Amino acid sequence: MTHRRTVETTFRVRYAETDQSGAVYNANYLVWFEVARGEFFWQRGGDYAQMFEARGLYLVISEAHLRYLAPARYGDRVTIRAWVSEIKSRGLTVEYLVANAETQAKLCEGWTRAVCIDRAGRATRLPDDLRAFFE
Amino acid sequence: MTHRRTVETTFRVRYAETDQSGAVYNANYLVWFEVARGEFFWQRGGDYAQMFEARGLYLVISEAHLRYLAPARYGDRVTIRAWVSEIKSRGLTVEYLVANAETQAKLCEGWTRAVCIDRAGRATRLPDDLRAFFE
Amino acid sequence: MTHRRTVETTFRVRYAETDQSGAVYNANYLVWFEVARGEFFWQRGGDYAQMFEARGLYLVISEAHLRYLAPARYGDRVTIRAWVSEIKSRGLTVEYLVANAETQAKLCEGWTRAVCIDRAGRATRLPDDLRAFFE
Amino acid sequence: MTHRRTVETTFRVRYAETDQSGAVYNANYLVWFEVARGEFFWQRGGDYAQMFEARGLYLVISEAHLRYLAPARYGDRVTIRAWVSEIKSRGLTVEYLVANAETQAKLCEGWTRAVCIDRAGRATRLPDDLRAFFE
Numbered sequence: 248m249t250h251r252r253t254v255e256t257t258f259r260v261r262y263a264e265t266d267q268s269g270a271v272y273n274a275n276y277l278v279w280f281e282v283a284r285g286e287f288f289w290q291r292g293g294d295y296a297q298m299f300e301a302r303g304l305y306l307v308i309s310e311a312h313l314r315y316l317a318p319a320r321y322g323d324r325v326t327i328r329a330w331v332s333e334i335k336s337r338g339l340t341v342e343y344l345v346a347n348a349e350t351q352a353k354l355c356e357g358w359t360r361a362v363c364i365d366r367a368g369r370a371t372r373l374p375d376d377l378r379a380f381f382e
Numbered sequence: 383m384t385h386r387r388t389v390e391t392t393f394r395v396r397y398a399e400t401d402q403s404g405a406v407y408n409a410n411y412l413v414w415f416e417v418a419r420g421e422f423f424w425q426r427g428g429d430y431a432q433m434f435e436a437r438g439l440y441l442v443i444s445e446a447h448l449r450y451l452a453p454a455r456y457g458d459r460v461t462i463r464a465w466v467s468e469i470k471s472r473g474l475t476v477e478y479l480v481a482n483a484e485t486q487a488k489l490c491e492g493w494t495r496a497v498c499i500d501r502a503g504r505a506t507r508l509p510d511d512l513r514a515f516f517e
Numbered sequence: 518m519t520h521r522r523t524v525e526t527t528f529r530v531r532y533a534e535t536d537q538s539g540a541v542y543n544a545n546y547l548v549w550f551e552v553a554r555g556e557f558f559w560q561r562g563g564d565y566a567q568m569f570e571a572r573g574l575y576l577v578i579s580e581a582h583l584r585y586l587a588p589a590r591y592g593d594r595v596t597i598r599a600w601v602s603e604i605k606s607r608g609l610t611v612e613y614l615v616a617n618a619e620t621q622a623k624l625c626e627g628w629t630r631a632v633c634i635d636r637a638g639r640a641t642r643l644p645d646d647l648r649a650f651f652e
Numbered sequence: 653m654t655h656r657r658t659v660e661t662t663f664r665v666r667y668a669e670t671d672q673s674g675a676v677y678n679a680n681y682l683v684w685f686e687v688a689r690g691e692f693f694w695q696r697g698g699d700y701a702q703m704f705e706a707r708g709l710y711l712v713i714s715e716a717h718l719r720y721l722a723p724a725r726y727g728d729r730v731t732i733r734a735w736v737s738e739i740k741s742r743g744l745t746v747e748y749l750v751a752n753a754e755t756q757a758k759l760c761e762g763w764t765r766a767v768c769i770d771r772a773g774r775a776t777r778l779p780d781d782l783r784a785f786f787e
């Protein structure tokens with residue numbers, strides 16, 4: 248885990264994110280992973296939509312893995328740490344750790360692989376400046 | 383309520399749509415309203431994205447109202463009836479009634495007003511053929 | 518708008534909250550309204566789930582109204598101001614204003630009415646201490 | 653893939669499920685996986701909430717994996733096939749294949765592992781009658 252490639256963000260669990268089991272619904276962790284990816288850009292003064300989409304590029308998720316370790320509850324403050332663990336010519340892998348911000352209990356860990364595509368949906372080389380942004 | 387302007391669709395409540403109160407989360411009724419609008423097109427052989435967006439037009443919701451009458455539960459089969467209650471030169475109003483498909487108990491009623499806009503976001507006259515589609 | 522009854526919270530628009538029109542999907546404003554209600558509790562040292570649900574009470578939305586004024590976009594910082602505009606023996610009304618945190622442009626305004634119910638779903642008098650919390 | 657353990661369900665992509673890339677947002681496939689699990693019960697005359705939750709048991713997702721193969725679009729009819737691929741004393745694995753119902757193009761494949769827990773959150777033996785339901 249390189250420091251320069253790591254981002255951290257903390258927020259409260261929304262009521263909308265719970266389900267009738269009383270805990271956070273499983274799909275919402277993928278949303279939280281995406282929030283962390285967004286923060287990676289924002290905390291470095293960038294913005295995914297402006298840096299990628301505005302020039303006709305998309306980072307699309309090609310694979311995702313999640314391990315659920317403990318339930319998150321409504322109102323909990325959760326911290327997500329995300330780091331770029333691998334950069335390839337056409338994509339990158341991000342790893343995530345979601346923890347309770349108070350107790351530091353691990354709630355979920357996972358990773359996503361993303362591929363850089365153009366407007367036609369073809370896998371494309373990550374431009375050098377964008378690649379450098381992740382390094 | 384004109385018959386030709388009415389649509390009906392029935393589906394099961396998803397677990398993702400519940401919250402920790404044990405009932406369906408309030409925002410999901412707006413999603414269901416949209417499903418009914420989509421069915422209005424599909425059941426007449428059309429498709430909103432192809433008929434509007436593909437020619438640079440959008441029907442955007444400008445106002446919405448919901449009255450929640452009884453909770454919907456996971457696994458319930460719910461029926462949404464929607465009908466175009468008013469058509470104006472630049473938009474239309476749709477009304478909705480969500481009921482339990484088994485008991486017919488009313489769960490929610492509401493309406494949405496939509497405005498036709500172009501790619502620049504300007505309110506635009508609803509083209510005659512699209513207007514005719516709703517009549 | 519009484520100061521003591523007002524809350525304000527600011528956050529970034531999530532990618533998950535957009536739809537293919539390129540703006541925030543209409544139902545998500547109801548989620549944001551709920552985030553603001555949650556903040557009303559958290560910013561005063563309380564928590565809805567602990568103050569209501571833990572004693573068998575629920576504040577359920579009985580009616581909602583939204584006027585959409587301008588689109589919110591991915592990555593925008595939005596500010597929601599919410600205030601309790603009316604308190605009755607069995608419920609309360611909250612009003613909301615969503616604005617772009619940078620430009621202050623109004624994006625959405627609305628209100629929700631909530632009723633206090635018990636575990637059996639019966640409308641119930643708001644206990645004095647909870648009523649005082651909103652005053 | 654045993655026939656008796658397989659379920660299939662088909663539905664339209666909702667507008668709410670798209671994001672500004674113009675395709676279905678990645679987290680929604682986990683929601684669709686859950687819809688298929690629900691159908692597994694409903695199509696056999698059962699219901700997850702009544703068979704598990706009503707007796708104090710929950711099947712919680714402990715691990716999930718998704719491979720995204722092609723984008724799903726608004727209005728597409730998608731078919732999800734799901735089958736129980738492994739049953740253990742305290743849980744089970746379900747595999748999924750999401751395809752375009754018209755073209756049969758594969759959109760996403762994945763699996764989820766679920767653990768049976770009781771109200772206290774402890775991993776618990778899957779009762780024999782429930783285990784038999786999956787066989």
